[in-house]
Amino acid sequence: MAKDDLIGGALWEEYSQKVSDRMNNPEHRGEITQTEAAKKDGKLIVADYGAESCGDAVRLYWLVENDTDKIIDAKFKSFGCGTAIASSDMMVELCLGKTVDEALKITNIDVEQALRDDPDTPAVPGQKMHCSVLAYDVIKKAASIHKGVDMSTLETETIVCECARVTLGTIKEVIKINDLKTVEEITNYTKAGAFCKSCIKPGGHEDREYYLVDILTETRAEMDGKVTPVVSQTTFKNMTIIQKSKAVDAIIDKDIRPMLMMDGGNMEVLDIKEEDENIDIYIRYLGACSGCATSSTGTLYAIESVLKQKLDDSIRVLPI
Numbered sequence: 001m002a003k004d005d006l007i008g009g010a011l012w013e014e015y016s017q018k019v020s021d022r023m024n025n026p027e028h029r030g031e032i033t034q035t036e037a038a039k040k041d042g043k044l045i046v047a048d049y050g051a052e053s054c055g056d057a058v059r060l061y062w063l064v065e066n067d068t069d070k071i072i073d074a075k076f077k078s079f080g081c082g083t084a085i086a087s088s089d090m091m092v093e094l095c096l097g098k099t100v101d102e103a104l105k106i107t108n109i110d111v112e113q114a115l116r117d118d119p120d121t122p123a124v125p126g127q128k129m130h131c132s133v134l135a136y137d138v139i140k141k142a143a144s145i146h147k148g149v150d151m152s153t154l155e156t157e158t159i160v161c162e163c164a165r166v167t168l169g170t171i172k173e174v175i176k177i178n179d180l181k182t183v184e185e186i187t188n189y190t191k192a193g194a195f196c197k198s199c200i201k202p203g204g205h206e207d208r209e210y211y212l213v214d215i216l217t218e219t220r221a222e223m224d225g226k227v228t229p230v231v232s233q234t235t236f237k238n239m240t241i242i243q244k245s246k247a248v249d250a251i252i253d254k255d256i257r258p259m260l261m262m263d264g265g266n267m268e269v270l271d272i273k274e275e276d277e278n279i280d281i282y283i284r285y286l287g288a289c290s291g292c293a294t295s296s297t298g299t300l301y302a303i304e305s306v307l308k309q310k311l312d313d314s315i316r317v318l319p320i
Contacts, residue, residue, distance in 0.1 A: 014125040015083075016117040018090075023082030028092040030075040032061040040073070041066055046286075047142035048268055049134060056080030056131060058088045060138045062095070064146060069099045083124055083131040090114050091135035104143050104154060107165050108136035128196075133162045148261060150253040152246075160210045163195035168210055175219045183212045207240040236312040237279065244272050248281060251310045256303055265289030267303070270320060280316050281307065295319065 037044035042063040050057035057080060063073035074095050076088045091111050095103045111132040115123035124131070144151040158168040174180065174189050183200055187193045193212050198204030201213045236247060248269055260266055266286035273280045283303070285295050292299065296319060304317040 014122070016115055016121070016123040018115045018117060019083060019086045019123050022086035022089045022115070026076075026085055026089040028075055028089050029077065029085070030061075031059075031077060032063050032073060032075050036073075037063050042072055043146070045142050045146050047138055047145055049138040049141045056084040056134055058084065058134055058138050060088075060092070060142050062100075062142050062146070064100060069101070071095050071098055071100065071103060081128075081131065083128045084134060086115060087111050087131040087135045088138075091132075091139065095139065100143050100146050103139055106136065106139055108132040108163070109165060111135050136165075144253055145257075145266075148258055150250055152250050152253075158210070160208070160212070160215065161190075161192035161195075161199045163199075164191040166190050166192040168215065171212070171215055172219045175216060176223060179223075180216070181220070183216060186212055186216065207242055209243070237314070241272060244279070245269070247311060248272065248307065251307060252303075255306050255310065259302070260287075260289055260299075263288055263292075265292065275316075278314050278316050279312060280318055282318050282320050284320050 032044060034044055040063060042065050045060075045062040045064060047060045047062075048057065049060075057078070059077040061073075061075040062071050064070070065072045074092045076092050078085045078088045091106070094106050094110060094114060098106075109132075112123050113119070115132075117123070140151055140154050144154055160166055160168050160171055171186060171190060171192055175186065178185070178189060180186055180189065183193065193200040196205060198206050199208050199210070199212055201211050202208075236244065239247065252267070252269065257266065265288040267283050267289060268286060269281060270284055271282040273282070284290075285292070289295050289299065294300075300317060300319060304315065307315045307317060
């Protein structure tokens with residue numbers, strides 16, 4: 001496909017040739033089956049992750065060698081824009097040959113820089129950096145499944161700017177050390193807010209838990225001896241879809257998935273919808289759970305009970 005067929009005018013020039021090549025001819029798109037994994041004496045990991053803000057989603061297949069924990073094969077499927085395809089393809093390439101712990105060190109910045117034609121020119125425009133973040137997040141999802149832990153435990157600090165992976169602690173420290181007074185100064189020092197800009201203030205292409213304008217106000221207040229919290233706790237019902245999804249995933253990874261995996265089963269969340277007074281969570285059983293007689297009775301009741309207790313009593317769990 002020619003450049004002009006994808007993006008018109010000068011905007012095309014903001015995409016590297018590597019991005020173009022990989023979106024048109026991805027090298028690692030496909031899937032790995034359980035039969036293939038058994039032949040290679042490896043553990044098959046299948047992880048799904050999606051971005052609510054743009055509808056892009058990626059499924060990552062890892063074949064992990066049993067003795068070494070090394071990723072000996074990897075594939076992906078991506079649903080979304082060409083940049084998501086290119087980023088996912090490069091992400092898979094960076095994972096190959098690494099151990100799971102080594103793959104966890106791959107960041108979205110690594111993915112974007114690997115897609116550059118030259119070191120000093122970004123591979124994609126700022127508003128598309130979230131595609132490389134998607135690739136980064138699905139690595140964490142796959143690693144959490146492999147380790148049998150909550151995905152959130154693999155993120156040790158609160159990330160404010162997903163595009164540049166800048167933490168809350170870093171931003172507050174930089175403000176204090178350098179006596180910063182504007183958001184523009186924060187961006188110059190940390191690169192937070194330099195790409196998609198959703199973390200600067202409310203109203204961007206996706207909702208954030210923390211915004212630079214609020215962090216700056218709060219930190220300046222702390223520096224002046226006037227501490228005024230700006231981020232309040234919110235109920236599950238009042239969360240955005242993104243926040244609801246992360247909250248549900250966290251509970252499933254911590255309290256539900258380990259129970260299912262003990263019997264060779266698993267599950268995935270397909271959708272979350274509000275229906276009148278209820279919050280409906282649509283799930284799909286995987287592995288042994290998909291054919292289990294209790295999947296629509298005892299197991300379903302247990303999953304729903306945990307989510308109601310931990311999040312909201314109006315939750316209904318609906319298997320598909």
